[in-house]
Amino acid sequence: MSSGIVIALIVAVVLIVLAVGLWLAVRRRHLRDRFGPEYERAVEAGGSRTAAERDLRDREQRHDDLDLKPLASTTRQQYVQDWNSVQEHFVDRPQEAVGEADQLVTRLMKERGYPTEGYEQQVKDLSVEHGRTLEHYRAAHEVNARASSRQTTTEELRGAMVHYRALFDDLLTNGNRPGQQRA
Numbered sequence: 001m002s003s004g005i006v007i008a009l010i011v012a013v014v015l016i017v018l019a020v021g022l023w024l025a026v027r028r029r030h031l032r033d034r035f036g037p038e039y040e041r042a043v044e045a046g047g048s049r050t051a052a053e054r055d056l057r058d059r060e061q062r063h064d065d066l067d068l069k070p071l072a073s074t075t076r077q078q079y080v081q082d083w084n085s086v087q088e089h090f091v092d093r094p095q096e097a098v099g100e101a102d103q104l105v106t107r108l109m110k111e112r113g114y115p116t117e118g119y120e121q122q123v124k125d126l127s128v129e130h131g132r133t134l135e136h137y138r139a140a141h142e143v144n145a146r147a148s149s150r151q152t153t154t155e156e157l158r159g160a161m162v163h164y165r166a167l168f169d170d171l172l173t174n175g176n177r178p179g180q181q182r183a
Contacts, residue, residue, distance in 0.1 A: 031056050038131035056127075063128035068113040071172065079108055079172055087161065094157040095147045101164040102144045105137070108171045126167070136166035 028049075032039045035056055046052030071079070082104055090097035110116045114125050119141060127134055140163035146152050147160070 035127055036131040038127045038134055059124050059128050063125060066113055076172055083168060090161060094154055098144050098147050098157050098160045101161055105164055105168050108168065112171060130167065130170050133167045133170045136163035140164040
């Protein structure tokens, strides 16, 4: 084999390796941008970056198959009124109000088109568009789970309401960030 052919093969292999590396970097950046803090959480939980990225891509695929709908303005206003009512209940019945907030968020998820069959699946489905507020949901859910056995303080319950409100607002605006338009 001539040295020219060997050099051409080496250059071709190097170019292929660089192209694959660039493609992987772009794909990784896409997942980091889309999932926000959920990306690192998935990497930690998944044991490897490859497994986590596979899981996140699976989440994206499932999310793409969902029939998510924006809310009509009248529906959005009704949810705002419902949230205000839940907040008013907090003064006299904080534990019950946190439970009501959880139910309201779940109802809003369902109205938008998210399946609500279980908490873990809810978290996965929400992570695609709402990854930046997902930690709020986790924290609120944890407090709500303990509230039923009266193992929470009023301050923890107040914090849960704040956490639920973060996801509620994100769902209410269809996940739009300021300056962003989505159908």
